Structure formats: C-alpha cells, structure tokens
Amino acid sequence: MSTPLSAQEVKGIISAGSKGTSAIPVVVAVPKELAPGEERVATVPEVVQKLTKSGYEVRIEHNAGIRAYYPDDLFTAAGAKIAFSRTDLLNDARIVLRVQPPTVTDVDQLNEGTIVIGFMNPAHNLDAIARMRDRKVTAFALEFVPRITRAQSMDALSSQATAGGYVAAILGADNCPKFLPMLTTAAGTIRPATVLILGAGVAGLMAIATAKRLGAMVEAYDVRRAAGEQVRSLGAKFLELEINAEGQGGYARELTPEEKAQEQQMVSAAVARADIVITTAAIPGHKAPLLITKETVMTMRPGAVIVDLAAESGGNCELTQAGKTVKEYGVTIIGAQNLPARVPFHSSQMYAKNLQSFLALLVDKDGALVREFTDEILVASILVHAGTVLHGPTRDLLSGGKP
Numbered sequence: 001m002s003t004p005l006s007a008q009e010v011k012g013i014i015s016a017g018s019k020g021t022s023a024i025p026v027v028v029a030v031p032k033e034l035a036p037g038e039e040r041v042a043t044v045p046e047v048v049q050k051l052t053k054s055g056y057e058v059r060i061e062h063n064a065g066i067r068a069y070y071p072d073d074l075f076t077a078a079g080a081k082i083a084f085s086r087t088d089l090l091n092d093a094r095i096v097l098r099v100q101p102p103t104v105t106d107v108d109q110l111n112e113g114t115i116v117i118g119f120m121n122p123a124h125n126l127d128a129i130a131r132m133r134d135r136k137v138t139a140f141a142l143e144f145v146p147r148i149t150r151a152q153s154m155d156a157l158s159s160q161a162t163a164g165g166y167v168a169a170i171l172g173a174d175n176c177p178k179f180l181p182m183l184t185t186a187a188g189t190i191r192p193a194t195v196l197i198l199g200a201g202v203a204g205l206m207a208i209a210t211a212k213r214l215g216a217m218v219e220a221y222d223v224r225r226a227a228g229e230q231v232r233s234l235g236a237k238f239l240e241l242e243i244n245a246e247g248q249g250g251y252a253r254e255l256t257p258e259e260k261a262q263e264q265q266m267v268s269a270a271v272a273r274a275d276i277v278i279t280t281a282a283i284p285g286h287k288a289p290l291l292i293t294k295e296t297v298m299t300m301r302p303g304a305v306i307v308d309l310a311a312e313s314g315g316n317c318e319l320t321q322a323g324k325t326v327k328e329y330g331v332t333i334i335g336a337q338n339l340p341a342r343v344p345f346h347s348s349q350m351y352a353k354n355l356q357s358f359l360a361l362l363v364d365k366d367g368a369l370v371r372e373f374t375d376e377i378l379v380a381s382i383l384v385h386a387g388t389v390l391h392g393p394t395r396d397l398l399s400g401g402k403p
C-alpha cells in the first residue's frame, strides 16, 4: 500500500504551479532521444506549426528528428528554432517533451521548475525520478493518463500500442516461411496461414487487423470477454473460455490458479495449430502472464513464429529472451522490444499529437502556464512536482517499499 499524501498536502503542492505570464512565450524544448534503438522524436513539424501559431516558442535539438525522417529544415520551416547544444536547447525552456524517460544526466541539465512530459517508466527509472524530485523538476508520466473519453487524444499508450501491433504482424509474416494468404495458382493451391493473437487490447486488435489484411486466418483470445465482440468485428475467430477476467478500469485482473490451468489447456491447443503467434497479454503493474510454456513450444509446427510483445515485462512465452530472436525446437521466438520505433515516422506523428493535446491542459487561454495542476488528467499523470514524488507506488519504491 502506498502512503497517501493528505488532500491539503496535495493541494499545497499542485498549487505551487507556475509563474508564467502571457507576455513571454512558453518555451518548449525537444531533445534528441539518446536511448539505444530509439528512432522516434517527441514532436513533428505539423505539430510545431500549430504550437508556434498558438504562441509557444519551440526549440528542437539539432538532428532530433532525423532518424524518424523529420530533418531540421522541416522543423525550421514550421517555425521552430534549432539548438546546436543542450545548453542552448534547455536555457529558459519551461517544458521539455520527450519519448523515453530522462536519465540522471538529462535531469542534471534541467533548471528548477522545468516541466518534463513523456513516458517515465517509473519502476525502472527511480534514480532519475529521485533526481527530478531533488532538483524540483516537474514530471508528467504519459502512462498514467487516465483512459477516459476526454483523454483519448492524449493516450500515448494506445497510439504506440497501435504501432507495436502493426509491426508485430509484419515481423511475424517476415519471419514465417509460408505465404499468409490463400493462393490458387497453376502451381497448386496454397492454404492460408493461421495467425493466433493472445491478448486483444489495443496492440492485439491492430495485429489482428494487419494479419487479416495480409490474408491470414486469424484466431484471438483474451481474458476479457468484452474483447470478443471487437475481435469478431475484425473478421477473426474469438476463442471462448468460461472465464471473464475484466478488472478495474477495463484492464484484465490476474487469474486464479484453476483459471490459469483452464487457460493453458485451451491456449496450448490453439498455439499448436498456428503458424504465427503474436502475444500481447499484460496486466498493468504485474509481470506478464505466462501463456506459452516450453512444452507448448515443442508441440508447434517447425517454422512457426512467436512474436512476444510482452518480452520487456517478462514475456508471455517461457523461452522468450527480451531484445533477441532465438530459435528453439524449430520455432522462431522474437523477444520484441520497442516495436513502435520501427515505424518512427508515424509513431512520432501520433505521439506528437498526443503531446499537443496534453500541452493544451497546461496552458490557459492567454497562452500562460496554468497556475494549478488541478485538471483530473494532470492530477492522475503528475509524477513529481516541487520536490515531492506525488505517485504513491513510486514514492514507496523510492523509500525501499514494494509497489
């Protein structure tokens, strides 16, 4: 259990907000992402144009968008200034937009009171969060934006999961020794490949749609029964089990041991007949559920492919190695990591639009930073502010407790 802050404490902290005035444009800085394999950028020229029109001054670090195919000259044409050093970029910047969480070194370059917005992956980034607390930097974590209707345009988890699901299906097809569609040719008839999707959330549904477009026969399974309708509407077959594990906020809950055994049996039979399995099953804040054991992999067809999107949170397959592609018992197992970075042009574009919507909550109608972070979306996503870690589970982790 996290130690709650009193309502008075929270009010005192969030009202310590900003000192902006409309006379001075809010400076928004976008650094080049330095994490290995990261190809995305937190804003794109189309969004910069809108931000500059709304009165922001936008600064882009030299070559920040180059790997996503947004060169500096497109940003300049959209009204941004290019900064050739971190000092020039961050000097008097009030807001920093990022994709990956800042490192301790990144935080050390920020001035007190700077607002950083991006994915924060708090449980794996405690040192940088402690540093943001100590340097009185404010951080908003996009993974905590609530999934309410008003926040849909800011839902970066969904936009990036869409990109991840698409890439997963393409990777599966690329590694599969078979055609995906049915072909009737003079050289004979080819049966369509079978693609199985485990976990039909945002990424899973996109993987289903992509595999269907490639002509495969698609089956899917999710513990949330509500997912069945969405799966069927995409023309795929939904595998039914007498379990409905819909938990809080539309997310899945953990299964009981009996339910897990039932699930294993049904999933194993479906996995054995699939040519490509794409796994996306996740429970927020928990290790990914194990859906494909080593024994099940041994029953798969030679040449079959598993693309494990849960690789970073422990994997849905027992033999997955995060960040690696391995071959076990004739099956190619892809421990997928950061798949959205493989389509950086569009994943950056979607992410940039999510951030544009989020920014609108931080600035009032006169173009000045809001004085209080009282909007429910800001309250839910604020991680650190004015020297305090406001997210209870992260505060507990920092003080050595359990999440």
Ligand code: NAD
Pocket (backbone or CB within 6 Å): 147, 148, 149, 151, 152, 155, 157, 158, 161, 198, 199, 200, 201, 202, 203, 204, 221, 222, 223, 224, 227, 249, 250, 251, 252, 255, 280, 281, 282, 283, 284, 289, 291
């Ligand atoms: P997620 O990434 O947390 O999990 C992926 C999927 O894995 C989920 O569909 C989950 O039910 C499933 N899963 C978990 N354990 C499983 C198991 N043992 N076996 C099979 N499947 C398992 O989920 P997500 O993609 O972020 O979406 C979660 C929910 O939020 C969905 O209901 C989605 O429709 C909803 N959502 C709502 C909004 C909104 O209203 N703005 C936006 C996005 C998503």
